[in-house]
Amino acid sequence: MATITLPKAKGYERPLILDWITTVDHKKLGILYLYVSLFFFAVGGILALLVRTQLAVADNTFLSNQAYNQIFTMHASAMLFLFIIPIWAGFGNYVVPLQIGAPDMAFPRINALSFWLFPPAGIVMFSGFLVSGGSASAGWTAYSPLARTLGTGMDLWIIAVAMLGVSSTIGAANFLVTMFRMRAPGMTMFRMPIFCWTVLVTSVLQLLATPVLASALVMLFIDRNFGGNFFDPNGGGNAVLWQNVFWFYSHPAVYIMILPGMGIISEILPVFSRKPLFGYKAFVFATMGIGGLGFSVWAHHMFTTGAVLKPWFGFMTFMIGVPTGVKIFNWLGTLWRGSITFETPMLFALGFLSMFLIGGINGTFSAAVPVDFALHDTYFVVAHIHYVLFGGSVFAVFAGLYYWFPKIWGRRLNEKLGQFHFALMFIGFNLAFFPMHLLGLDGMPRRIATYNDYNNWELLNFISTLGAMLIGVGMIPFIVNVVQAFMRPKDQPNDPWGANTLEWWTTSPPPVHNFDDTPEIHSERPLFDLRQGSPGGH
Amino acid sequence: MAAHGAVAEQHKGELSNGMLGFILFIASEVMFFGGLFSAYFIARADSAQWPPEDVLEQMKLAGTAAQSVKLELEFVLPLIATFILVSSSVTMQWAVMQIQKGSRTGLIWGLFISLVLGLTFLTMQMYDYTQLPFSSGDTVWATSFYTLTGFHGAHVAGGAIFMLVCLVRAMNGQFSAAHHEAVEACSFYWHFVDVVWIALFTTLYVVG
Numbered sequence: 012m013a014t015i016t017l018p019k020a021k022g023y024e025r026p027l028i029l030d031w032i033t034t035v036d037h038k039k040l041g042i043l044y045l046y047v048s049l050f051f052f053a054v055g056g057i058l059a060l061l062v063r064t065q066l067a068v069a070d071n072t073f074l075s076n077q078a079y080n081q082i083f084t085m086h087a088s089a090m091l092f093l094f095i096i097p098i099w100a101g102f103g104n105y106v107v108p109l110q111i112g113a114p115d116m117a118f119p120r121i122n123a124l125s126f127w128l129f130p131p132a133g134i135v136m137f138s139g140f141l142v143s144g145g146s147a148s149a150g151w152t153a154y155s156p157l158a159r160t161l162g163t164g165m166d167l168w169i170i171a172v173a174m175l176g177v178s179s180t181i182g183a184a185n186f187l188v189t190m191f192r193m194r195a196p197g198m199t200m201f202r203m204p205i206f207c208w209t210v211l212v213t214s215v216l217q218l219l220a221t222p223v224l225a226s227a228l229v230m231l232f233i234d235r236n237f238g239g240n241f242f243d244p245n246g247g248g249n250a251v252l253w254q255n256v257f258w259f260y261s262h263p264a265v266y267i268m269i270l271p272g273m274g275i276i277s278e279i280l281p282v283f284s285r286k287p288l289f290g291y292k293a294f295v296f297a298t299m300g301i302g303g304l305g306f307s308v309w310a311h312h313m314f315t316t317g318a319v320l321k322p323w324f325g326f327m328t329f330m331i332g333v334p335t336g337v338k339i340f341n342w343l344g345t346l347w348r349g350s351i352t353f354e355t356p357m358l359f360a361l362g363f364l365s366m367f368l369i370g371g372i373n374g375t376f377s378a379a380v381p382v383d384f385a386l387h388d389t390y391f392v393v394a395h396i397h398y399v400l401f402g403g404s405v406f407a408v409f410a411g412l413y414y415w416f417p418k419i420w421g422r423r424l425n426e427k428l429g430q431f432h433f434a435l436m437f438i439g440f441n442l443a444f445f446p447m448h449l450l451g452l453d454g455m456p457r458r459i460a461t462y463n464d465y466n467n468w469e470l471l472n473f474i475s476t477l478g479a480m481l482i483g484v485g486m487i488p489f490i491v492n493v494v495q496a497f498m499r500p501k502d503q504p505n506d507p508w509g510a511n512t513l514e515w516w517t518t519s520p521p522p523v524h525n526f527d528d529t530p531e532i533h534s535e536r537p538l539f540d541l542r543q544g545s546p547g548g549h
Numbered sequence: 550m551a552a553h554g555a556v557a558e559q560h561k562g563e564l565s566n567g568m569l570g571f572i573l574f575i576a577s578e579v580m581f582f583g584g585l586f587s588a589y590f591i592a593r594a595d596s597a598q599w600p601p602e603d604v605l606e607q608m609k610l611a612g613t614a615a616q617s618v619k620l621e622l623e624f625v626l627p628l629i630a631t632f633i634l635v636s637s638s639v640t641m642q643w644a645v646m647q648i649q650k651g652s653r654t655g656l657i658w659g660l661f662i663s664l665v666l667g668l669t670f671l672t673m674q675m676y677d678y679t680q681l682p683f684s685s686g687d688t689v690w691a692t693s694f695y696t697l698t699g700f701h702g703a704h705v706a707g708g709a710i711f712m713l714v715c716l717v718r719a720m721n722g723q724f725s726a727a728h729h730e731a732v733e734a735c736s737f738y739w740h741f742v743d744v745v746w747i748a749l750f751t752t753l754y755v756v757g
């Protein structure tokens with residue numbers, strides 16, 4: 012009888028690159044999402060600095076009209092479609108399965124598909140700069156008649172946004188099934204961490220709104236390439252038709268871009284106040300309320316087209332203020348009498364809170380119909396957008412990065428550099444965008460490449476440009492911080508912050524399968540309960 | 550498909566993760582067609598006439614539409630096609646019931662007949678396209694007609710491919726009374742496509 016000696020089994024090894032390209036692990040895909048979307052944040056930021064350079068002085072000739080239109084369009088498109096929306100998918104991918112105690116997403120391979128549609132879409136969108144006629148230049152809202160007649164860059168833009176739409180639609184279905192079906196024993200729906208809830212509502216919005224965007228893109232593509240007449244009055248079509256369908260997507264999309272940020276803030280404030288989130292259920296219902304109302308207010312963007320029932324939509328837009336107010340109340344209630352410490356994640360969270368207040372107030376302001384007529388298409392709108400998306404979402408992105416950095420990469424970012432980063436960004440941000448309110452009230456139109464020095468517009472614009480540069484400089488301490496952290500060994504314990512949710516139960520970074528065991532879960536804050544010995548159930 | 554740990558037993562009557570995901574996917578498809586339909590209705594509400602003969606006259610005068618163009622649809626052929634597609638939904642459901650009872654032969658026949666009916670529908674639609682006296686650029690009415698029916702047709706084609714895959718797998722004996730999830734998913738999809746067509750037929754041909 013012959014005996015065969017088998018070589019000792021080795022672990023399954025692949026070259027590192029191949030490992031990342033073929034991965035279906037939610038943590039690795041999450042990291043890839045973070046890297047790629049931060050890359051596009053940098054690209055979008057450079058475009059923004061070009062825009063601000065052009066606007067620094069009156070009657071500037073740094074950029075031609077045409078170049079300006081391409082650059083501000085691509086700035087907005089990159090920031091929205093290639094940065095904010097996908098970076099939430101990145102945080103969601105990394106954090107959601109960990110927070111609900113699951114080993115992975117429900118459909119790991121579909122998850123990989125969602126991710127791998129994203130970088131090619133970015134390349135397609137930016138390849139517009141290489142074709143004759145240049146990139147898309149009709150603004151990120153792509154209104155006709157301009158969007159019907161531009162060059163090939165516009166088609167590339169349409170294809171890219173459609174790819175991203177498919178990516179986020181299937182991603183949304185994946186998140187929903189994951190949260191409905193993969194929760195650890197004991198984790199009821201009403202014990203899911205707030206961040207998961209915000210991703211859940213965001214996913215519902217994405218699942219139902221993004222396909223409508225896809226239908227609008229299809230129509231635009233048909234108009235442009237197959238002689239269609241959807242948006243052409245000469246063929247019986249109507250440019251407002253685009254606006255109706257597009258805003259049915261884009262209004263919910265505004266919440267798609269901010270809700271997960273609110274979730275991140277709601278994870279961070281309790282941890283650094285050392286108190287549970289004040290009013291967990293109210294917060295969940297407010298999130299659902301925002302999601303529901305998001306669908307009913309789309310037409311407020313079209314007040315000035317005169318095509319919609321104004322009083323109704325004005326009222327609904329005010330209504331959105333109610334759940335948002337509830338949330339602000341939740342956050343302030345959480346801070347109230349907490350033993351607050353100011354680590355960098357907390358700084359960014361508080362920055363979010365203050366900026367979001369301003370953005371929310373001036374948004375409600377422009378919901379008043381007569382005001383909207385006056386401010387529509389002025390810099391007031393640009394100020395509002397940035398107070399919400401930069402002061403809100405981007406501050407939340409950095410809050411989340413500083414907060415989860417120890418979990419994801421096993422090292423902690425330096426506090427001093429973090430504070431420096433925050434200070435530069437906060438000051439730069441307000442310098443850059445506060446003057447835009449004044450410019451808007453004074454009637455300076457948006458989307459223009461040059462202006463006359465009317466009423467000190469030049470001074471205000473110059474301050475704004477300085478602020479933008481300061482934001483850019485502010486990224487240097489962040490990058491230094493990250494590079495230095497990567498040069499240190501991984502040394503973080505499971506729970507460096509004294510946090511509340513399950514991702515801090517496992518090691519930093521977690522093993523491939525996430526958990527060796529999960530603790531008993533009696534509330535939305537299992538680790539807090541363990542520390543305090545007080546299972547406060549719902 | 551579901552990751553390790555949580556591959557729960559499939560309880561009777563409870564949807565699997567895969568089915569739940571598939572239903573969510575169909576929901577997103579409903580919204581996609583919702584967008585196209587609402588565009589149709591908005592365009593219609595904005596028009597003085599429907600079909601917009603007045604616009605067509607203008608286009609003919611401006612030379613952007615050929616003189617021979619008429620905004621008219623054939624009715625009988627699409628009506629027959631509608632019956633065929635609805636029948637295929639019935640045979641598809643019959644196929645599902647067969648495999649639930651454990652009959653593989655029934656499943657194969659059910660899928661085969663549904664597939665043939667689906668392909669017949671597509672052929673008739675393509676023939677219909679060649680006969681129509683207008684093309685996609687002849688007013689927004691024509692554009693939305695071709696867009697709606699075209700995207701529906703593409704979905705029928707997708708469903709037919711799904712069916713073909715199920716048929717091949719059925720012939721390889723991969724389905725049983727306990728395991729035939731793909732067939733169920735396929736039937737959901739097919740019914741969805743069928744319902745969209747009924748909505749389309751009513752909108753475009755009956756209401757007009």
Ligand code: HEM
Pocket residue numbers: 056059060062063083086087088090091094095150151152393396397400401404405443457458459460479482483
């Ligand atoms: C360094 C930071 C930034 C600067 C200096 C900046 C600057 C600007 C300026 C000056 C405009 C107006 C262009 C015009 O109307 O002619 C603009 C538009 C826009 N920006 Fe930014 N931006 C920055 C960051 C961001 C971020 C982070 C986001 C989103 C996450 C964003 C989203 C947008 C959008 C959506 C528009 C288009 C507004 C419209 O529809 O007219 N920006 N940006």
